[in-house]
Amino acid sequence: MSKRAIKWLYQELPALVAKNILNQEAADRIKRYYGDVKSSSKIAVMLIIGGTLGALLIGLGIILLLAHNWEDLSRFTRTVLSIAPLVAGQGLVAWVLLKRPGSQAFTEGSATFLSLMVGASIALISQTYNIPGDTGTFILTWMLLIIPLTYIMNASLPAVIYLIGITAWSGTYWDDPAKAVLFWPLAAITIPHFIWALRREIYTLRSTMLSLVMVVCISFAASFSLGKTSPGSWVVIFPAIYATFYFLGWQKFNKITTNWQRPLRLIGAVGLFILAFQFTFRGSWQYLDRYAYGLKRNISGFGALPDHIITLAIITMVILLFYDNLKRKNWTIALFGAVPGLAILAYFLRESSIFLPVIIFNVYLLALSLSRIILGARNNSLASINSGMLMLAILIIARFFDSGINFILKGLVFIIVGIGFLVGNVILARRIGGAK
Amino acid sequence: MKNRLIVGLFLAVCLIQVVTPLSMIIKRENTLNNGQQFKFKTAPVDPYDAFRGRYVALRIENDYLPVADQKEFIKGQTVYALINVDDQGFAAFTAAVTQRPKGKPYIKAKVRYVSQGKVYLDLPIDRYYMEEKAAPAAERVYRQRSRRNKQDAYVIVKIKDGFAVIEGLYIAGQRIEDAVKQDIEK
Numbered sequence: 001m002s003k004r005a006i007k008w009l010y011q012e013l014p015a016l017v018a019k020n021i022l023n024q025e026a027a028d029r030i031k032r033y034y035g036d037v038k039s040s041s042k043i044a045v046m047l048i049i050g051g052t053l054g055a056l057l058i059g060l061g062i063i064l065l066l067a068h069n070w071e072d073l074s075r076f077t078r079t080v081l082s083i084a085p086l087v088a089g090q091g092l093v094a095w096v097l098l099k100r101p102g103s104q105a106f107t108e109g110s111a112t113f114l115s116l117m118v119g120a121s122i123a124l125i126s127q128t129y130n131i132p133g134d135t136g137t138f139i140l141t142w143m144l145l146i147i148p149l150t151y152i153m154n155a156s157l158p159a160v161i162y163l164i165g166i167t168a169w170s171g172t173y174w175d176d177p178a179k180a181v182l183f184w185p186l187a188a189i190t191i192p193h194f195i196w197a198l199r200r201e202i203y204t205l206r207s208t209m210l211s212l213v214m215v216v217c218i219s220f221a222a223s224f225s226l227g228k229t230s231p232g233s234w235v236v237i238f239p240a241i242y243a244t245f246y247f248l249g250w251q252k253f254n255k256i257t258t259n260w261q262r263p264l265r266l267i268g269a270v271g272l273f274i275l276a277f278q279f280t281f282r283g284s285w286q287y288l289d290r291y292a293y294g295l296k297r298n299i300s301g302f303g304a305l306p307d308h309i310i311t312l313a314i315i316t317m318v319i320l321l322f323y324d325n326l327k328r329k330n331w332t333i334a335l336f337g338a339v340p341g342l343a344i345l346a347y348f349l350r351e352s353s354i355f356l357p358v359i360i361f362n363v364y365l366l367a368l369s370l371s372r373i374i375l376g377a378r379n380n381s382l383a384s385i386n387s388g389m390l391m392l393a394i395l396i397i398a399r400f401f402d403s404g405i406n407f408i409l410k411g412l413v414f415i416i417v418g419i420g421f422l423v424g425n426v427i428l429a430r431r432i433g434g435a436k
Numbered sequence: 437m438k439n440r441l442i443v444g445l446f447l448a449v450c451l452i453q454v455v456t457p458l459s460m461i462i463k464r465e466n467t468l469n470n471g472q473q474f475k476f477k478t479a480p481v482d483p484y485d486a487f488r489g490r491y492v493a494l495r496i497e498n499d500y501l502p503v504a505d506q507k508e509f510i511k512g513q514t515v516y517a518l519i520n521v522d523d524q525g526f527a528a529f530t531a532a533v534t535q536r537p538k539g540k541p542y543i544k545a546k547v548r549y550v551s552q553g554k555v556y557l558d559l560p561i562d563r564y565y566m567e568e569k570a571a572p573a574a575e576r577v578y579r580q581r582s583r584r585n586k587q588d589a590y591v592i593v594k595i596k597d598g599f600a601v602i603e604g605l606y607i608a609g610q611r612i613e614d615a616v617k618q619d620i621e622k
Contacts, residue, residue, distance in 0.1 A: 079461055083457060083458070086453060086457070087454065090453065093446065094446065097446060098443070101439070118453055121457045122457055125457050125461060127490070127491075127565040129461070129602075130491075130561075130565055130602040131464075132559075132561070132562045132563065141456065145449075145452065145453050148449045149449065176512070
């Protein structure tokens with residue numbers, strides 16, 4: 001049961017006892033059963049946000065102050081001033097570790113401050129000595145220096161900065177996938193922290209933020225680093241990545257409760273639908289082999305190996321997760337996560353006929369949307385019905401625009417789809433109303 | 437006990453965080469103090485695009501070298517560019533080799549690209565930082581020079597074991613900071 005529901009229940013309990021619906025003993029038993037709800041009050045969340053923002057502003061302000069009148073200082077003074085903010089940040093973190101170890105606000109704030117000061121120090125030294133503009137090396141050095149803070153302090157913001165940093169780093173090597181592919185082992189460093197954060201219930205803002213950043217960074221890094229050595233392999237890689245997000249979003253260790261707090265599940269599902277929808281068009285299969293996003297030279301042999309290994313690892317993971325859901329008879333979850341499997345099938349079938357992949361994905365989306373509608377009707381879930389109908393509508397409308405049917409018929413299809421929506425919702429609303 | 441371990445680990449991380457920038461400083465200070473001094477002419481960078489925020493974009497004149505077999509070189513590869521000094525005291529590159537040379541001055545660089553029997557170098561001398569408020573004046577000084585079609589801008593670089601550190605940017609024999617100050621006083 002969600003924390004919010006338990007809190008509501010506890011609020012109701014005294015009234016229920018007073019009205020003799022429950023006796024005091026039963027109320028106590030309920031309380032024992034659900035245990036204490038530790039509330040992360042709004043004030044605590046505000047403190048964390050405020051503390052972190054404050055740390056950010058102070059850090060940036062220090063950099064600006066230092067950069068002013070920089071010219072007139074001697075090289076020695078500049079060097080000392082470059083290291084000083086770093087040492088100040090370390091001092092602050094040390095104080096938090098010793099005096100305020102339990103405070104989330106102090107921990108995140110001071111860790112953010114130190115993370116920024118590490119970057120500031122290196123940047124200031126780069127200026128003093130006119131160090132050549134190798135952005136990649138600068139970012140990577142900075143990121144490797146701050147990631148230990150995540151584990152020492154149990155702070156998530158250094159991990160967030162780190163993830164964004166290594167994504168930018170792999171972006172600087174977008175034309176050199178042999179280097180960009182190192183994003184994956186680098187990102188793996190954050191996984192233990194990520195799992196730890198997902199398991200904790202007290203503070204969900206943090207796991208939401210971490211998942212969101214993880215999903216966005218992995219999407220970008222995949223486009224920088226993967227699928228460049230064998231053109232067209234993106235049709236398998238991206239569904240595999242989004243299906244992995246989707247499956248992980250359903251895992252039991254994920255204790256996040258409300259919808260917007262579930263970026264893994266939500267973005268995974270939306271990404272899978274967009275990909276599957278794209279695959280219903282002939283064009284995406286027709287030009288597949290010519291497309292290896294802007295990479296001019298061919299990479300093969302040993303240089304292509306890391307790309308292949310990571311790709312295979314992602315595909316293996318998604319197959320295992322898929323199998324796990326089949327085994328546990330989570331049919332609806334497995335159906336949504338079937339896109340990578342179908343993409344693999346289609347990838348090999350496209351050579352015999354370009355129509356096979358197109359047929360596969362049209363049938364699949366039809367089955368997926370119908371299953372959601374049926375499921376929604378059975379469970380009286382408006383959200384499920386509407387998402388199913390939306391997917392069905394998009395599919396139907398796309399197919400009608402593909403074909404050479406005249407405008408009057410196309411217009412009629414729009415009207416029919418619209419009526420379908422309305423009728424479906426009205427029927428369901430009545431049924432839910434009737435059930436009460 | 438656990439707390440002590442954490443503090444210990446944190447101290448170790450602090451040490452690494454401080455040692456990293458310090459080692460950057462020490463390597464460069466060592467080169468500036470003990471390196472051999474060279475004067476490189478800078479090519480006229482597009483004067484309207486010389487300033488990227490806080491620094492002057494630099495390009496060394498003739499930053500390419502003819503090679504006998506261009507197949508030996510690929511983009512991104514590390515090469516050693518041998519340096520020779522002409523009668524006017526300016527340094528120029530004479531050859532690109534793949535093995536670290538001995539007894540001769542050289543600069544360690546990367547291959548930017550290879551074209552028509554020439555290797556173009558990606559040199560570690562590509563920017564000179566200046567104060568932001570000096571930028572407009574510096575740009576003016578820079579542009580006047582290129583209008584007169586005089587290529588009299590050069591950088592002084594200290595090199596030790598192939599590692600190069602810029603000491604200063606000069607325009608007509610004057611440090612750019614001083615030229616800018618004069619320009620502002622006018």
